[in-house]
Amino acid sequence: MVDSSARLVEPAESKTETVEQAVPFRFTVTWTSVFDAFETPKNAAAVVAPMNDRVREVITVPTEPSLEPLQDSSKGRTSGDERGLQGQKTISPNRSVQWEMVVPKMVRSAPKSIRARELSAPSNHSRPALHQLPECAESSSWEDHSLQTPAIAIPNFCSLSPSFIYRVRQGSLAIKLLVVATALAGLGVSTWRHFDSTPPAAAEIQTTTRSGGWTRERVTRMDVGFNRARELVVYRPSLKATDCRFEFNWRVDAAGVGWVFRAKDTANYYAMRIKVLKPGPSPTLSVEHFAVYRGIESIRAEKVLVLSKGDPILRIRMDIAGPSFTLFIGGIAVEYWTDARLSAGGLGFFEEWHQGSDVQGVRMSFAPGTEIQRDGLRLFVNAPASGGD
Amino acid sequence: MLSAVVTSTMRNQVDAALALRSAGRLQEALDLLISPGEYTSDFYTVRGEIQFALGRFQEAAGSYFTVVAAEPDNTFAQYHLAICLHHLSRWGEAAETFQRVLDSDPHRDNARLGLGACLLHLHRVEEALANFDCCWSDASRWRALFGKAIALQLLGRWNEAEAAYQRLLISDPKSEEVLSNLIAMSIETHDLEAATHFSMRLLDVSPRSMTALRGLAAVALERKEYVDAVRYCGRIVDQAPDCVEAWRNLRFATDRVIALQRHEPASTAGRK
Numbered sequence: 001m002v003d004s005s006a007r008l009v010e011p012a013e014s015k016t017e018t019v020e021q022a023v024p025f026r027f028t029v030t031w032t033s034v035f036d037a038f039e040t041p042k043n044a045a046a047v048v049a050p051m052n053d054r055v056r057e058v059i060t061v062p063t064e065p066s067l068e069p070l071q072d073s074s075k076g077r078t079s080g081d082e083r084g085l086q087g088q089k090t091i092s093p094n095r096s097v098q099w100e101m102v103v104p105k106m107v108r109s110a111p112k113s114i115r116a117r118e119l120s121a122p123s124n125h126s127r128p129a130l131h132q133l134p135e136c137a138e139s140s141s142w143e144d145h146s147l148q149t150p151a152i153a154i155p156n157f158c159s160l161s162p163s164f165i166y167r168v169r170q171g172s173l174a175i176k177l178l179v180v181a182t183a184l185a186g187l188g189v190s191t192w193r194h195f196d197s198t199p200p201a202a203a204e205i206q207t208t209t210r211s212g213g214w215t216r217e218r219v220t221r222m223d224v225g226f227n228r229a230r231e232l233v234v235y236r237p238s239l240k241a242t243d244c245r246f247e248f249n250w251r252v253d254a255a256g257v258g259w260v261f262r263a264k265d266t267a268n269y270y271a272m273r274i275k276v277l278k279p280g281p282s283p284t285l286s287v288e289h290f291a292v293y294r295g296i297e298s299i300r301a302e303k304v305l306v307l308s309k310g311d312p313i314l315r316i317r318m319d320i321a322g323p324s325f326t327l328f329i330g331g332i333a334v335e336y337w338t339d340a341r342l343s344a345g346g347l348g349f350f351e352e353w354h355q356g357s358d359v360q361g362v363r364m365s366f367a368p369g370t371e372i373q374r375d376g377l378r379l380f381v382n383a384p385a386s387g388g389d
Numbered sequence: 390m391l392s393a394v395v396t397s398t399m400r401n402q403v404d405a406a407l408a409l410r411s412a413g414r415l416q417e418a419l420d421l422l423i424s425p426g427e428y429t430s431d432f433y434t435v436r437g438e439i440q441f442a443l444g445r446f447q448e449a450a451g452s453y454f455t456v457v458a459a460e461p462d463n464t465f466a467q468y469h470l471a472i473c474l475h476h477l478s479r480w481g482e483a484a485e486t487f488q489r490v491l492d493s494d495p496h497r498d499n500a501r502l503g504l505g506a507c508l509l510h511l512h513r514v515e516e517a518l519a520n521f522d523c524c525w526s527d528a529s530r531w532r533a534l535f536g537k538a539i540a541l542q543l544l545g546r547w548n549e550a551e552a553a554y555q556r557l558l559i560s561d562p563k564s565e566e567v568l569s570n571l572i573a574m575s576i577e578t579h580d581l582e583a584a585t586h587f588s589m590r591l592l593d594v595s596p597r598s599m600t601a602l603r604g605l606a607a608v609a610l611e612r613k614e615y616v617d618a619v620r621y622c623g624r625i626v627d628q629a630p631d632c633v634e635a636w637r638n639l640r641f642a643t644d645r646v647i648a649l650q651r652h653e654p655a656s657t658a659g660r661k
Binding site: 024032286299 | 434464465499502509528530536543567570572573603606610618633634637638641642
């Protein structure tokens with residue numbers, strides 16, 4: 001390969017001109033590194049190494065288990081009972097992770113009146129669990145007792161569920177959002193955020209950003225001459241998230257959708273993207289994932305999914321447990337890989353070339369122990385009652 | 390009805406092959422995908438992937454070509470066909486295929502890098518340079534800059550090439566290929582100081598680097614430092630006994646050293 005990617009360089013005219021003169025050495029210009037991105041047979045074999053629980057490169061994804069309605073998804077505990085692919089082991093998340101039904105504990109509590117008002121704020125997307133007494137009613141902490149009245153709903157889970165319509169079209173730099181309802185409990189975090197598609201005032205965006213909402217960051221590059229084409233839109237309260245689940249509905253379009261997780265900053269994050277390769281009744285999608293670590297973007301791993309049904313909206317779910325990441329489309333595990341470089345970071349989306357995606361019903365669930373920063377508060381998601389605390 | 394049965398059978402074939410492949414049993418997986426009843430892109434795509442994983446690039450190219458022939462818009466198959474053609478050193482065809490991928494997805498930098506590399510092989514250096522300039526993503530940053538440096542070097546734009554190489558070395562100070570190319574460029578421009586510097590750096594990274602030893606030997610010969618030349622040429626022939634230039638230069642330098650040693654006592658005696 002070296003020889004094939006090489007050009008012979010003739011040395012400059014030698015000054016050692018004698019009868020028995022030295023022979024010039026040959027030097028070659030090589031460019032094998034330009035092709036490092038391409039899979040070698042060895043690498044390709046590693047991709048399908050037996051260790052893998054990973055899904056196959058080309059798969060068909062039946063969309064029969066239709067998209068979980070948001071209400072349903074909020075009701076159901078994500079128990080990991082989703083149907084796996086044939087021949088694939090079920091992805092078992094970290095046993096210590098409880099996605100829901102845990103009591104959050106706040107370091108600095110808000111006034112009760114505010115909490116009560118926030119908690120009782122009507123929301124079309126309110127989750128039934130919000131209005132249930134916590135399973136840990138016997139909790140001895142003062143915060144728990146103070147809120148154990150039927151009038152005040154106490155969240156007994158730790159899902160942070162910003163439901164919003166994230167709609168950014170080409171050329172638009174503003175996220176168009178409108179907060180419809182926010183519920184924040186003194187002892188719990190249960191938030192449904194509604195971002196309307198109508199253009200918000202710039203001040204609203206600023207306010208939202210300051211209050212711990214979504215933040216847009218342009219990925220900076222050091223090299224001159226490279227286009228700055230990527231922006232991260234990260235949910236700031238999730239910046240310290242470790243194990244979590246990220247769900248949203250994507251209205252399938254040609255632009256595709258890209259999201260990030262474990263986003264520590266614009267130079268360190270994991271990213272995934274789904275693109276439509278071939279639309280139609282059985283659309284073909286491309287799923288790729290890559291990591292940006294210390295500003296260097298890794299090689300993109302890509303695979304193709306063939307859906308058995310052309311659903312206009314796909315429910316995307318990402319389970320992030322330790323170094324293991326699993327992607328579900330319509331409840332079906334379609335991709336699994338591991339990477340241990342980044343252990344914590346935020347959730348969000350990314351755009352390239354200012355091509356936004358139509359994403360709705362975003363929902364995040366965090367593992368116990370996660371620190372969530374919202375509205376100036378530091379909230380800690382505790383372990384479930386049965387587990388202690 | 391018959392078609393449905395055939396399709397179902399092929400689906401089962403593909404599923405079984407995928408399961409075997411996931412278990413690392415590539416050859417068995419491939420054996421299942423010998424003869425399709427009728428065309429399905431999954432069948433040929435999976436077969437191409439397995440053939441590629443087994444290093445059978447010619448066969449893999451055939452499988453991907455089948456998909457591309459039936460589905461010219463299948464970018465995935467186009468791209469992998471291009472990679473196979475590149476592995477087969479069919480630069481012209483590979484370049485055309487990479488170009489077709491870019492026609493449908495102009496932001497795909499991997500395809501752009503592949504096209505650039507093929508253009509370098511085809512001695513279309515100016516085009517390659519323009520192509521590397523079009524890369525935009527973080528993932529391709531280093532490789533695009535490397536391709537650009539190569540193109541500049543091949544075009545004889547030494548200063549620009551060196552600047553690009555220096556930027557690459559900031560990102561990756563131990564890149565053997567960058568250091569090797571810098572040695573080649575230094576020799577070509579007769580910059581002996583630079584050749585020595587980069588050769589020593591390369592030797593630090595890779596103590597057995599032939600390019601570094603050749604660079605140092607060439608500089609020593611040029612400067613008539615024959616003792617050093619003997620040392621470096623000796624190391625080269627130790628590692629590469631078939632290197633004719635090194636043998637010849639070793640003999641040449643050794644003769645010079647002996648001649649100098651004979652000459653020195655004589656001149657010393659003359660002074661006495």
